[in-house]
Amino acid sequence: MKVFMAAALAAGLAVSAQPVLAQQVKVGALYPFSGGLALLGDESYRGLELAVEERNAAGGVGGKQLVIIKGDAVDPNQAVGEARRLTSVEKVPFIFGSYASSISLAATQVAELAGIPYFELGAISDPITERGFKNVYRTNPTAKDFANKMVDSIIDAIAPALKADAKSLKVAIIHEDSLYGQTVTGFQVARLKEKGLNLVETLPYSAKSVDLTPVILRLKSAGADVVLQTSYQNDTVLFFRQMKEQGLKLKAVMGAGGGYSLTDTMKAVGAENIEGALNVDFTQYKTNPAGAPGIDAFVKKYEAKYGIPPRSGHSLANYMGSRVIFDALATAKDFSSAGVREVMMKIDVPVGKTPTGWGVKLDAKGQNVQASPYIMQWQGGQLVTVFPPGAAVATMKVGVGSN
Amino acid sequence: MDVTVQLILNGIMLGAMYAIIAVGLTLIFGIVRVVNFAHGEFLMIGMYAVYLLTTRLGFHPYATAVPVVILLFALGALVQRFIIQPLLNADEHIQIFATVGLSTALINGALMAFGADLYAVEAPIARQTVPLGPLNILVGHMVIFVAALGLVAGLHLFMQKTALGRAIRATAQNRYAAQLMGVKVETIYVISFGLGAACVGLASALIMPLYPATPTIGTYFVLTAFVVVVLGGMRSMYGAFFGAMIIGIVDSLSGYYIAPDLKEVVYFAIFILILIFKPTGLFGFGRGTE
Known part of the structure; x- marks a missing residue:
């Protein structure tokens, strides 16, 4: 009797659960939730989570509610394992991720083999979208965009502020010597040559150095005016x-x-010592809402849900990317590889119309070509956006620190 | 010319910093005969202790040297008593695994307790520069240099003039003979490991005003300290001191004249050359002692 009751109950549950399942779409979320990368991994995920909640409150995607299935990827090995679990056990139709480039590079391979669309919202390594994959899409700018922006800003922002000719400025590059520093520096050197600027020193150093005096004395001897650092x-x-x-x-x-x-x-x-230091990065919160509509609303939603102000711009970048992608997915006829690709390629959001201020237009590789990092400056202990003028909240100053 | 002198001066200051850490490592290696891979993590713990004492109890970072040295002595003694002692007669690689394991556990423990953020203390005096003609010298560096000289001199007196010092030297020379002469070898080991760790305690109070604490800060200093110890002849305190000076100066000069990212290559090349011509290190005790 008991067994029968249990069976009936289970059957009843199964029957009643069935329609609900059909009303849901699983969303794979692959980020480092534990380990050394967890802080900003979790911060990135919060952007996706807020976008999903907002979408569900507005009726979901195509009338179906979105359900997040998390995957914890602390390193490339685990990223592969978790991506496999999401695609084959959880059978998610697509994966969002992933904050760290090493994790993205590994996980996207699994998704590509499985034919599952992978949406990258935060990792900047260029090769992620340069391997000829058909299922990888990225909404954020890449390392090359960072490097180009830094070099271009010497011409567009720094030289005018100094009232000097950009070509007369002595530019030096210093960078930590792992893959991150070398990648950005490689792009910077190429761009500096292309723009005909005067590069006087390129100094790599170990990020574990306990003494950078030799680097500083080299900069002094070379008479450097502008230093670009990747660190x-x-x-x-x-x-x-x-x-x-x-x-x-x-x-x-x-x-x-x-x-x-x-x-x-x-x-x-x-x-007082970092005053005036410039920085190129994803959109931060001291940005003019006129150039980034929705940034204020995002901060309010974030504070309401998590009880603290956003810890970095990562959540905003992930929020912006997932919102644009949900809009596109809502128009898809199905969530197959081809169906998603069709709608992704149609996305055309002009610059200045999203909470990060970025536009979205993907090239054939799946890379967003309308996203560009902003230039910020440390002023009075705050990192404020100073360039481009449309997003700026303060005027750029010259000089560094109290020196 | 000025640049060269400035670089040499910096190198000496850098060397003094390595010297304090390396002297501790040498004590542990020379007496207990254990390669302490957790040495850098002792430094990390010391730095967090300095941070807490400074920010919570209002100590000046330099004044924390006293409590932190005592704390690290106790930590070192406990590690010797409860982790190394049971393994004293085991294979060397088992002792190595024990200290490597301890190092990993401590780094991750710090990650759990403090997160990956960096913690810095306010010590404006230490970061002030004193102009010396065309040269700049940092107050914090001068303090480290004086402390390094004081530490080596103090340990020298302790080892030569006190009964405990003699017992420690006897144990280092021959564990069994010392035991036969009535030296309590196990106690000597606990004290020696404690002393080695206490040196790091001193280093953490002096380094904290210049470098912020992070869970992995120990790894920044300790690889170089190992090089210094081997260069100095493994068991010689004075060797460690001069080894540290050589590495500091080479580090500083090659960073400027060759390339900042190649300085390790240069000092490892010098290291290999010295070991080819003097395999027991600069102040080694001759073949067979190791």
Whole structure:
């Protein structure tokens, strides 16, 4: 009798669950939720989560509610395992991710083999969309965009602010010598040559250096005016401290995100010492809403849900990307590889109409060609957007620190 | 010319920093005969302790040297007593695994407790530069240099003049003979490991004003410290001191004149050359002692 009851109950549940399932679409979310990358991995995921909730409140995609299935990818190995689980066990129709380039590079291979669309919202390594994959789409700018923006800003923003000819400025590049620093530097050097600017030094160093004095003295000897740095946090702190100690006076210094974007870096260096340092990164929150409509509403939603202000711009970039993609998916006839590709290629959002200010238009490789990082500056202990003028909330200053 | 002198000066200051860490490593290696791969993580723990004492209890970072040295002595003694001692007669590689494991556990423990963020202390005096003609010298560096000299001199006196120091030297020379002479070898080991860790405690109080603490900060310093120890002849405190000076100066000069990312290549090349011509290191005790 008991067995019969249980069976009947189970059958009843199965029957009643069936229509609900049909009303749902699974969304794979692959991010590092634990381990060393967890902080910004989780921050990235929050952007997706908010976009999903917003979409569900507005009726979902094609009348179906979105259900997030999380995958925890702490490193490339686990990314492969979790991507396999999402595609073959959970049978998600598509995956969103992934914050870290190493994780994205590994997970996208699994998705490509399985023919499942993979939406990259935050990893910047160029090769992610340069391997001829048909199911990988990326809404955020790449390392090359960062490098080009840094070089172009010497001409567009720094030289005008200094009232100098860009070609007369002595530019130096310093970078940590792992894949991150080398990739960005490679693009910078190419762009500097293309634009005919005067590159006087390129100095790689180990991110684990405990002394950057030799680097600083080399910059001093070369008479560098503008320094472009690609760095993590410790080496950024060390550079600013030792620059002050050695009395190096620069006209401008610009970081490629990384260590430059973090409030802790500013605290460790001291607000007065990092004053005036420029930084290229994803859109941050001190941005003019006129150039990034929806940024204020995002911050309000974020604070309402998590109880704190956003910890970095990663959540905003993921929110913006997933919103645009959900809009496209709502018009898809099915979620097959071909069906998704068709609608993704049709996306055309002009620049300045999304919460990050980025436009969206994908090229044949699936890369967004309308996304460009912004230029920010440390002013009074805050990282404020200073370029382009449409998104700026403050005027760019010249000089670095109290030197 | 000024640049060269400035670089040499910086190298000496950098060397003094490595010296304090390397002297501790040498004590542990020379006496207990254990390669302590968790040495850098002791430094990391010391730095977090300095941070907490400074921000929570209002100590000046330099004043934390006293409590942190005591804390690290206790930590070192406990590690010796409960982790190394049971493995003393085991294979060397088992001892290595024990300290490597300890190192991994401590890094991840710090990640759990403090996260990956960096923690810095306010110590404006330490980061002030004193102009010396055309040269710049950092107050914090001078303090480290004086402390390094004081540490080596102090340990020298301790080893030569006190009964405990003699017992430690006897144990280092021959564990069994020392035991036969009535030296409590196990106690000596606990004290020596504690002393080695205490050196790192001193280093953390001096380094913290210049470098922020992160869970992996130990790895920044300790690989170089290992090179210094081997260069100095593995068991010689004075060797470690001069080895540290050589590495510091080479590091500084090659970073400028060759390339900042090739300085490791240069000092490892010098390291290999010295070992080819003097396989027991600069101040080694001759063949067979290792």
